[in-house]
Amino acid sequence: LLALLAVACGSGTTEPDSGxxxxxxxxxxxxxxxxxxxEGSEGDTEEAEEFAGQIKIGANLELTGPIQPLAQAGLDGVxxxxxxxxxxxxxxxxxEAYEFVTVVRDDQADAARSxxxxxxxxxxxxxxxxxxPLGTAGNQAQLPITSAEGVxxxxxxxxxxxxLSDDEADPLYEYAFKTQELARRLFENYFANLDQVYxxxxxxxxxxxxxxxxxxxxxxxxxxxxxxxGLELLAxxxxxxxxxxxxxFLTRIRESEADIVYQCCAVAQNVAIGQQLVELDAxxxxxxxxxxxxxxxxxxxxxxxxxxxxFVGALSGPDVGMDVGDERREELAQKITEVxxxxxxxxxxxxxxxxxxxxxxxxxMEMAGTFEDTDAIIESLIGLERDDxxxxxxxxxxxxxxxxxxxxxxEDGEVTRAVIPALPVE
Amino acid sequence: xxxxxxxxxxxxxxPHRIGAIVMLALPVLLPLALGTSRxxxxxxxxxxxxxxxxxxNVVFHYxxxxxxxHGGLWGVGAYTMALTVKHWDLALWPALLLAAALGAxxxxxxGIPSFRTAGIYFLVLTFAFGEFLRFLLQEWRSLTGGxxxxxxxxxxxxxxxxxxxxxxxxxxxxxxxxxxxxxxxxLVGRSRLGRRLLAIREDETLxxxxxxxxxxxxxxxxxxxGALAGIAGALFQVHQRGLTPTLFDPFLVLSVVLAxxxxxxxxxxxxLIGAFTLTFLPELLGLSPEDSRLAYGALLVVFVLVLxxxxxxxxxxxxxxxxxxxxxxxxxxxxxxDAGAPRPSMxxxxxxxxxxxxx
Numbered sequence: 001l002l003a004l005l006a007v008a009c010g011s012g013t014t015e016p017d018s019g020x021x022x023x024x025x026x027x028x029x030x031x032x033x034x035x036x037x038x039e040g041s042e043g044d045t046e047e048a049e050e051f052a053g054q055i056k057i058g059a060n061l062e063l064t065g066p067i068q069p070l071a072q073a074g075l076d077g078v079x080x081x082x083x084x085x086x087x088x089x090x091x092x093x094x095x096e097a098y099e100f101v102t103v104v105r106d107d108q109a110d111a112a113r114s115x116x117x118x119x120x121x122x123x124x125x126x127x128x129x130x131x132x133p134l135g136t137a138g139n140q141a142q143l144p145i146t147s148a149e150g151v152x153x154x155x156x157x158x159x160x161x162x163x164l165s166d167d168e169a170d171p172l173y174e175y176a177f178k179t180q181e182l183a184r185r186l187f188e189n190y191f192a193n194l195d196q197v198y199x200x201x202x203x204x205x206x207x208x209x210x211x212x213x214x215x216x217x218x219x220x221x222x223x224x225x226x227x228x229x230g231l232e233l234l235a236x237x238x239x240x241x242x243x244x245x246x247x248x249f250l251t252r253i254r255e256s257e258a259d260i261v262y263q264c265c266a267v268a269q270n271v272a273i274g275q276q277l278v279e280l281d282a283x284x285x286x287x288x289x290x291x292x293x294x295x296x297x298x299x300x301x302x303x304x305x306x307x308x309x310x311f312v313g314a315l316s317g318p319d320v321g322m323d324v325g326d327e328r329r330e331e332l333a334q335k336i337t338e339v340x341x342x343x344x345x346x347x348x349x350x351x352x353x354x355x356x357x358x359x360x361x362x363x364x365m366e367m368a369g370t371f372e373d374t375d376a377i378i379e380s381l382i383g384l385e386r387d388d389x390x391x392x393x394x395x396x397x398x399x400x401x402x403x404x405x406x407x408x409x410x411e412d413g414e415v416t417r418a419v420i421p422a423l424p425v426e
Numbered sequence: 427x428x429x430x431x432x433x434x435x436x437x438x439x440x441p442h443r444i445g446a447i448v449m450l451a452l453p454v455l456l457p458l459a460l461g462t463s464r465x466x467x468x469x470x471x472x473x474x475x476x477x478x479x480x481x482x483n484v485v486f487h488y489x490x491x492x493x494x495x496h497g498g499l500w501g502v503g504a505y506t507m508a509l510t511v512k513h514w515d516l517a518l519w520p521a522l523l524l525a526a527a528l529g530a531x532x533x534x535x536x537g538i539p540s541f542r543t544a545g546i547y548f549l550v551l552t553f554a555f556g557e558f559l560r561f562l563l564q565e566w567r568s569l570t571g572g573x574x575x576x577x578x579x580x581x582x583x584x585x586x587x588x589x590x591x592x593x594x595x596x597x598x599x600x601x602x603x604x605x606x607x608x609x610x611x612x613l614v615g616r617s618r619l620g621r622r623l624l625a626i627r628e629d630e631t632l633x634x635x636x637x638x639x640x641x642x643x644x645x646x647x648x649x650x651x652g653a654l655a656g657i658a659g660a661l662f663q664v665h666q667r668g669l670t671p672t673l674f675d676p677f678l679v680l681s682v683v684l685a686x687x688x689x690x691x692x693x694x695x696x697x698l699i700g701a702f703t704l705t706f707l708p709e710l711l712g713l714s715p716e717d718s719r720l721a722y723g724a725l726l727v728v729f730v731l732v733l734x735x736x737x738x739x740x741x742x743x744x745x746x747x748x749x750x751x752x753x754x755x756x757x758x759x760x761x762x763x764d765a766g767a768p769r770p771s772m773x774x775x776x777x778x779x780x781x782x783x784x785x
Contacts, residue, residue, distance in 0.1 A: 064714050108715050111673055112471060115666055116709075119593070120464030136574055140668035144579045159574040172577060210564070212573035212670060 052096035055371045057082065057358070058103050058127035058151075060117045060142060062135055065109030066211075066241055069268055069345040070134055070156070070290065074179070076336050076344065077354030078102060078131050081362075083339050091362045094369050100362070103127060107138050114138035118145040128152065128374055129361060131354055134179070136212035147172050150374045154357055156350075158183050158216040164398045175374060178400040179353045181422075183220055186405060189420050191224070191231065193407035196418035198260065198285060198312055203232045205258035205283065207249055207273070209241040213265040217289070221262070234258045241266055246273050250282040260285040260312065267347055271298035278307040287312035294346040296410045306412055313408040328389050352389045353401065360386050360395065396425045445742060449695035453601055453702060457594050465709070466593035467665075472705035473600035474662050479685050479697035480607025481654030486683065487611075487691055488620050489647050490627030494676045495536050495552040498559025499652050501674030503529050503659025505563060505570055508578040508669055518583040522660050529656020530649040532559070537648040541641055544630070556676035564671040575670030583664060600661055604698060607654055612694055614650065623647055684722050687729050690736025699737055 059078055061071035082100040090097040103125050107114035114133050121127045122145055129152045133139050139157035146153050156179045163173040165182055180186065194201060204225070208218035218236055225233045235256035237249040253261055261283040263273055267290035274295055277286050288295065291313035300306055332352060336344045344351060364381035365371045385394040393403035402422040409416040453473070460466050478500055485491040503525040510516040510524055536555045543551055563570045570576060582591040583599060590599045614620045622643040625633035634640045663669060681704065689700025708718045733740045 064716070106714075110715065111668065111670055112666060115668070116464055116467045116471070119467040120462060123463035137668075137670040137672055140575050140577050140670060141666060142668075143577060144667040148579075172579065210573065211672070212575065215573045 050097070051090050051099035052093075053098050054101045055091060055093075055098045055365070056101055056103050056125055056127045057361075058105070058121035058125060058130035059132055060105050060107055060114060060121060060130050060138070061132035062109040062138060063104075063106035066266060066268055067109065067135055069347040070350050071132065073345045073347040073350035074132060074134055074354045075104065076340060076342070076348065077351035077356075078358055080332075080335055080339055080351065081355045081358030084335075085358070085362050091371065092366050093371055098371065100358075107133050109133075109135060109138065111137040111141040115141040115145060118142040122146060122149050122151050128372055128377075130154070131179075131357070133157075134350075136216070139176075143172055143176060147175055150175055152177060152374050152378065154179050154354070156180060158213055158220075160400075164400050173399070175378070176399060177357075177395065179350070179357060180401050181403060181405065182398075182400045183217065184224070185400075185402075185423050187217075187220060187224055189405035189423060190407065192420055193405060193418045194260075194287070194312065195230070197407050197409035197416050198310060201231065201259040201285065203234050203256075203258045203260075205235040205237070205253040205256050205261050206233065207237050207239060207246070207253060207261055207263040209264065209266045210238050211241045211265070214238070214241065217264040239266075244269075244272065246276045247280065250277055250280045254280060254282040258283050260287050260310075263288040263291075265289045270295045270346070271302065274299040274307075274311065275302045278303060278309055283309070285310040285312060290347045290349070291408075292346055292349065293408065293410065293415065296413075298346075300413075311408075311410040313410070332389050353403075356386060356388045356393055357401070359388065360384055360393075391419070391421065393422070398425075445738075446695070449699065449738070450605075453604070453698065454598075456702075457597060463593055466597060468705055468709050469702075470593060470597045470600050470665050472702040473597060473604045474658055474665065475682065475685065475705050476604035476698045476701035477600070477607040477661065478655060478658040479682050479689075479701045480604065480611050481651050481658055482679065482682055483611055483686055483697045484614055484651040484654065485623075485644075485647050486686060488614060488623035488627065489644060491644065491648075492549055492683065493536075493540075493552040493648070493651070494549060494679045495533075495540075495556040495559070496651070496655050496682075497674050497676040497678045498556040499529050499533055499536075499655035500659040500662070500678070501559055501563050501671070502532050503656030504663040504666075504669055504674070505576070505659075506656065507660035507663040508576045509569065511580040512576065512578045518580070518664065519585075522657055525656040525660035526653040527656070529659070530653040533648045533652020533655070534645060536652075537645045541644050541648075553676050556679070560671050560674050560676065563674060570671070573671060575668060577668040578663070579667050580664070596665065600665070603657060603661055604701075607658075608694060608698060610650065610654060611697075614647070615694070619643060619646060681722060684726050684729075688725060688736055690738040692735065693738045696736050696738055703737065 057078065059075055061075055062068060063071050063075065079102060082102055085091065086099050090099045092098075103121060105117040105121060107117050114137070118130065118141070121130055128150075130142070130146060131154045133142060134156040136157045136159050139153070139155040140159065142153060152175045154177045160173065160176055160178050161182045161184065163170045164176070164178060165184075181189070204221075206218050206221055208214035215238070218238070222233060222236065225231055235253055235258060237253055239246060239249050250261075261277060263270070263286070266273065267288075270288050270291050273288070274286050274291070277283065278299065286309055291311060293313070295313070296311045299311070332355070333344045333348065336342065336348065336351060360381060361377070363386070364377050364384055367380040367384075368376040370376050381395050382397050383394055385392055391404040393401055396402050402425055404419055404421045406417060406419040409418075453476075456469055457466065460469055478496070481499075482493070482496050485493055506525040506528050507521050510521045516524070536552065540548055540551045540555065564573055566572070582589050583596075584590065585599075590596045614623070622633065622638045625636065625638050626640050626643060630640055659674075666673075682701070685700035685704040686697050687700070688703055689696030689698065707713070707721070711721075713721060729736060
């Protein structure tokens with residue numbers, strides 16, 4: 001224990017820094033980004049001399065664990081935007097240029113660690129903005145710490161939906177923002193998308209993970225379809241999120257004879273589940289949260305041939321990982337590779353969200369003339385529009401990002417795409 | 427009994443007295459070494475884990491019973507705290523009492539069927555109950571929020587006008603409860619209950635034949651252990667505030683068992699030292715969950731096979747404080763047997779065999 005204490009003493013020499021120009025933050029240097037993502041390493045930046053100070057952006061993400069591809073994609077978007085904004089001269093606050101720096105921590109998809117990370121980011125690093133955690137458990141653990149200090153958080157946590165859409169929002173959620181649409185609005189759009197790309201689907205089966213995200217989406221689909229959307233829900237199967245063998249669940253789904261299976265939210269297992277669905281012939285079509293062209297390619301590689309099934313990807317952003325001839329999407333994928341020195345993940349559409357959010361934040365800070373007064377930043381952020389990689393997006397007064405949704409239909413390698421603009425905000 | 431504990435510490439041989447004082451003082455001095463909020467938050471978790479380890483130690487060390495249901499009992503305590511604060515706006519102290527009471531009651535309910543079994547069956551049954559409790563927390567959505575969990579932010583705990591409104595203050599509150607767990611273990615060890623538990627651990631059949639009410643003894647120990655687990659869970663909620671059922675995985679118990687083994691199963695301070703070590707280790711080494719599991723497995727093997735006395739015994743041996751047993755020296759008879767000589771009969775060894783009726 002003495003040895004541990006000695007180590008603790010050593011690591012404790014980093015003084016808490018609540019200011020704007022802390023010396024122990026990560027550089028936005030692309031060359032250090034990988035190390036930063038995994039270790040949260042810190043280092044000074046040469047460019048800091050050109051700026052009046054630094055604006056720390058915290059990233060508390062699930063960089064290891066079941067939703068790692070989503071979290072890594074989220075980080076890619078943040079770091080890409082940060083690199084570009086700094087390259088373009090930084091953020092103009094009151095006539096002075098400030099540099100964005102990211103302070104990255106991996107919560108390992110562990111709620112207790114997420115809270116510890118939040119304590120560090122808020123109290124030791126003095127960040128005013130935290131991207132992530134994307135999942136529910138981590139976000140719920142972080143919110144009590146961040147809301148008490150007025151720190152803005154951006155998460156894809158589906159449980160944010162209710163408080164953000166309530167008339168009288170809980171103070172716990174006053175500084176909480178969603179990285180995308182409210183799930184209800186998103187799925188209303190998705191069902192409209194599905195009707196365009198796969199009109200022959202009349203019945204649906206849901207394969208939901210047993211975590212908060214999976215169960216939340218299963219409940220939502222159940223309630224939406226009960227309202228008479230047109231699709232009939234035939235079966236809902238719940239699987240342990242860390243399960244590798246889907247045979248019992250897919251076998252029962254096959255017995256339901258649904259036209260399409262919707263899987264949520266084991267995104268890291270999309271390929272494996274898709275492969276098992278094809279092998280068991282569980283349904284004519286596979287639809288999954290975060291299913292992209294990369295998923296399809298992975299299944300084809302695993303099978304050694306094109307599947308007979310139709311693959312449907314419901315995306316709240318672009319399918320960056322697939323060459324579909326859209327210049328802006330290809331550009332984003334190319335930038336991630338060139339600037340950050342790493343390939344986009346299979347969930348790179350999330351990068352588009354966080355990329356766009358960082359630009360919106362920079363603009364809101366410039367408009368508010370501050371990077372510390374989060375109330376002023378929020379006031380500027382709400383309603384601020386930005387036309388970017390997947391069309392026009394903006395934050396609503398309820399703190400969710402209104403944006404278009406799109407869906408891919410992949411059949412024999414051919415892609416059909418349906419894009420629906422953002423629903424009107426009430 | 428508290429006096430007896432203090433007296434026992436003071437009566438101990440000098441090196442051990444120093445050792446005991448150091449063991450108790452180290453966690454108190456820990457915040458001096460923690461310059462960041464992050465490490466302070468980890469220390470808070472360490473203190474709560476220590477209390478949970480003491481809860482498990484009551485049945486694991488004294489009774490030789492490995493209960494995996496404690497992951498669920500810790501969850502019961504945490505959700506009791508969250509729900510009583512949310513719905514009744516209960517203050518910390520009555521909520522803690524309620525969490526302890528509910529932990530004890532649920533432990534008894536689990537214990538009644540589980541103590542009808544032993545060994546691996548006991549382990550499996552408690553695992554099933556632990557999973558059932560976690561399942562209940564996950565599926566009773568109207569009460570617990572289901573997989574989405576609950577976020578309940580209560581006012582900072584306070585006592586006699588003193589508010590625990592910083593991480594350091596909260597740490598000392600949690601540490602006080604960890605010491606309460608230590609005291610509880612000490613008292614159990616000194617009591618008739620502890621002696622009965624030890625007798626059961628060594629040979630349950632013999633203990634029963636000697637008149638020890640084994641079922642009642644185990645149930646009483648389980649209730650005490652459940653109450654402590656309930657308090658640990660409730661304190662975890664006070665610190666964490668956001669709860670999800672995944673936090674109360676039965677496998678969590680295995681890492682706490684490792685903490686006990688790491689610290690030293692036979693030592694009163696073992697759970698305390700083991701819990702802090704195990705909480706800080708992944709943090710200081712920057713281990714991923716996979717690396718942590720690998721490291722835990724390796725540590726378990728090393729400590730069970732090579733250092734069964736845990737860190738404390740290893741440390742005291744290194745410092746030359748521990749009892750050193752003389753090297754094994756077989757008797758001349760044993761050496762002869764080892765050399766191949768025939769084993770001497772009982773009569774040769776002087777035993778008198780008496781036959782006939784009992785007088």
